[in-house]
Amino acid sequence: MPVFRYGEWQNGPDPLAPPYDVRAAVDEMGDRVMQGDSLRDALRDLIRRGPRDGRGLDELRARAQRLRRDALRRGNLDGAVTRARQMLDQALAAERDALAAREDDDARFAEAQLDSLPRSVSQAVGELSEYRWASEDARQIYQQILDGLRQEVVEQRFAGMKQALRQGDLTDVSAMVSDLNDLLGKHARGEDTDDAFREFMDKHGQFFPDNPRTVDELIDSLARQAAAAERLMRSLSPQQREELQNLMAQALGDGPLAEQLAELTDNLKALRPGMNWGRGERMRGPNDLGYGDAASALGEIADLDELIDQLGQEHPGATLDDVDVEAVERQLGRGAADDVRRLRELERELRRQGWVQRDTEGLTLSPKALRRLGHTALARIFQDIAGGKRGEHDMRDAGAAGDLIGSSRRWEFGDDQPLDVVRTIGNAVRRRAASRDLQTLPVRLEPDDFEVAETERRASAAVALCVDLSYSMYADGRWGPMKQTALALSHLVATKYPQDSLQIIGFGLHAQTLGQGELAAIEPTIEKGTNLQHALMLAGRHLRRHPGAEPVVLVVTDGEPTAHLEEDGEAVFWWPPTPETVRATVREVDQLTRYGATLNVFMLGDDPGLQRFIGKVAERNGGRVFSPDAEELGRYVIDDYVRARRGRR
Template identity: 30%
Template sequence: MLTFRYSRWDGSQQVFPLDDAAIMGELSDQLLSHGDINSALRNLMRRGLPARFGERSMGLQDLVQRLQNRRQEQQQRYDPGSAMEGISEKLKSVLKHEEQSIERQMDRAKSQADGSKDAGIDPALAQKLLKDLQRRAQRSRDFLETVPRKNPAAAINKLRDYEFMDQRAKQEFDELLDMLKKQAAESFFKDISKTLQSLTPEQMKAMRNMVHDLNEMLEQKMNGQEPNFEEFMEKWGDMFGPNRPQSLDELIEQMQRQLSQVQSLMNSMSPEQAKQLQDLMQSVLGDGELESELSRLAANMDFLDPSGSMRREHMFSGDEEIDLSDALKLMDEMRRMEDLERQLRRVQQGGSADDIDREALQELLGEEARQALDQLTRLTDFLEREGYIKKVGGRFELTAKGMRRIGQRALQEIFAYIKKDRPGGHQIDPAGQGVENADNTKQYEFGDNFVPHLQKTILNAIKRDAAGVPVRIQPDDFEVYRTEHLTQAATVLMVDLSLSMAMRGNFTAAKKVALALDNLIRTRFPRDKMFIVGFSTYAREIKADRLAYLSWDEFDPYTNIQHGLAVSQKLLTRIKCGTKQI
């Protein structure tokens, strides 16, 4: 009867606690099929662990599938090309507000000039001011007509030195320009915009000098020299924020991740949009020397990335608009999902689970996924703690306890569906000399083992002579235990290891029978001898502790049963007992 106990949730409960017996059962099945405990453990981690009430925890394959689904959802939702369209729309808004402001100012100036006499203003002066404003307005209109509306980079370069007549339009343009400058800087250096808040000329100069020194250091590394990273960080470390890199390799890795955001975004756009974004990033800083140093830095980073990890492409089919900042964050999320999927697949192939970024897993898939991974990584610890496996030379092997557990499971499966029939215990009828006492007794006869039943012996003496005490016992009064005659047997089990066993799907069943028989004899008949002989092209003895790892002979495909019988007979000749069987 199951008992369910309810309590307040505090985060420490397991929704579906693991089922230890089911885990060992599945591990046994995997081991029977593959003959490799390490492969069996990997398959169990891939599929997930069985929990109580028929549930399963998420396996590595489930985590990979969730990542793929999330990535597909993002690809079907967003349109990265809208990031450039968003910049174009902001520029259109700036131009629209400027043009509307020019017209409003002209209308207001005309009204003031027409009413200047009534307002007590010199009409000649009012007309002069109106003409000056008209000339300026016309120059502004002429200039705005030359601004390329479909090329954001060229438009921004045009408007950079333009004297706005509308403060709102100027504020919008300055905010857009500042945002683009920060994005351009952060495309190389993470968190640098938090250090350089407004990118003033002094800060731009400092950034230019820092990038120059960084290029010098990278080129020293590319030429096989040892750059002084500590000196560089002592001089420029404040520009990298609180999470400053601890080595040059870490700094290179950070910059590659940052560059991959912009590169992946451009790869996910149309060629025209990608060219516009590239031009925009190269020109938005407004500092020719800095732009030259950044181009040099990009070339150096490309040289240090021979695998092309920065050149990723994502196929988007959605129509939801996204701005540039969010588009770059989306590219970073896509990269993290790809990296995490690669880490999970590497573990499925035998890699270490310690290499999985658990923080990224929790952020991308939630706390449940993190807990599932923790359960999977504790699997080997649990099996070691329970004494089922041990680590030998960097690999896991079954212990004697683990072998017995697998043998017991095989034995249970074989007899699970046995039909109800007459009672039996596989005993023989003849009684005789032995070492095990039977429950019944007999009168002592010459030659019997002298194991007297004291109560019945004294009772026989009293029945014979009830004169009183002391009771005198005669030889005929002795009652002794009958003893069961126990014999030993030597058994050789021959297992066909030829390729045909695997091709016909019979090998797993044969291996299961071998494990079950070995477990039965060792637990029920410990005095018996049990040998296992495997045969294919040639025959050989298989030790019991290697039985769980047994597999077919892929490169010796033939069935030499004659050699198997010869090896079996040779093993039996060493045993001195009456019953020998193959």
């Protein structure tokens, strides 16, 4: 029998691993939105950091930046000039040895020529172009200086030129570059170049091993190489640049190739002006890089710069579609490319599954997402709501909020009706007696013994939740708990008490009624003012629209009222509070009191002015005052709502 061994997947991401949890991503974005961030920022940060237990763009960008730093330490860029000087010194040493063995005047004259050579490598190489070498070894070394540099320059621009360069013939190279310039000229003029491109590739395709399929692909490839060569020149000191340019001119000879390459660079600059042509880099390292290696290193740095910019997503309108996945795989590996693909899929799934939507104001959370946020916020406040069966059975009566009607029924898991103690104990005693157990004391209760008192459904409740939107709520870390509490209460009313009517009212300098979506999307502003008077006015209107409902008013605030509405509807702000603001607010409290509404206030912070004011409000209205920590706000509000809707005792 064959033996199979199974272990952890090693070759990149696990192909059987589940995709990102979209719901968890919604919750994570919701947390950010609750804290006051915009949905766009929350989604962008989710993609940048990655979902829970996932890798995001920031990690990939950090890897690209590390690779860039490593590339900058690869070596010195003036290696071509340094190598030429070393080879020239070898050639001159071999030539001097050959001349020293001779006694004739020609040898002495040649030695004088060598002694008078300029210190500049390029100038020395230029003066030796007509020199008659006495040493064959010296002549070959000198020729290698020019041949090697010419080969590096041409190969750096055209990867498929090795065979032509080995033959020492630049005719084919020159013909290809000439045809290439003609093709790019037609493309720049907007002419149809499909046929011309095919003809060019049929004739010169052996010089382009990457096999470009279109003119644009060809231009992109050539432009990257040309830009790398330009960056190399920009990265050298003026003296090094002059030396290398002179050496390159001598290596390319007197033919048309040098001018053709210059024309090609100009054409590519015109066709790809957005490419970074003029940026230089300061590279240092233990090695002297030749022309090809130096240009290759700078080209790699340029590719990493472009990738870092794509992964940063900092330009306006940036999306994951801007990230070149092939470049990610080329620079960072297949695993990184798979991470980008999964992030793209997550972004698409958020839209496809209807968690986010786009309207005239931009990206917003959908009603489906708001319901989930409300459910999640409520579950955090009461863990048993998410995991238990509280309230999930059929509602045959009004629950704890109703009036007793004298009958009872068996208790079911999740009931919140009051226990019928007499019938419960009677059931236990009769059960014991039926078992012929004469020991009836103490009475031992079993789950089947419990009965609950049935109630008659009472009228629904009209609930007004007034939440403070002043900037201090955000600055002191109370913005998120406030929004989560409001969403949790909204979800509770919609799912457990659908007969109730909830109105969320936010107040700053002015008050406004808020739907779930508006509440989730609202962001903090630095506008000053706490207009509780306007909020209570809107709360009174909501209660009066539901005259048969139990009136419930809940206020969450961290500061005393500092604004009120004038008769013309304009808001007036002043701090410390003016008597006019206090009187206007108290008038609204008194109107709610006469209507029969109890005003319960959740006071955040320890502002002495707020404590004095809220204390007086409680005395006039008979409501209660709570002073919870921000983290406990949701539990306090939900519990007080459930208690308040049962009616006043």
